[in-house]
Amino acid sequence: MQTTLDVVGMTSGHCESVVKDALGELNGVTSVEVNIGTGKVDVTYDDVQVTVADMREAVEDQGYDVVV
Secondary structure, three states: OEEEEEEEOOOOHHHHHHHHHHHHOOOOEEEEEEEOOOOEEEEEEOOOOOOHHHHHHHHHOOOOEEEO
């Protein structure tokens, strides 16, 4: 499956790396593409292993907001 998260607060390559790493550590996430300019994060994942809520929590735990 694939989803796009709208993440607020990313401003640099460091932010991109933090979000990418946080999502990449979740079991079931197979791909993460971050666009700092738009705040969009495209995630490819296995919905049996991980939920969008899990992804949102992982990003918010890093100090960023996810707009639903």
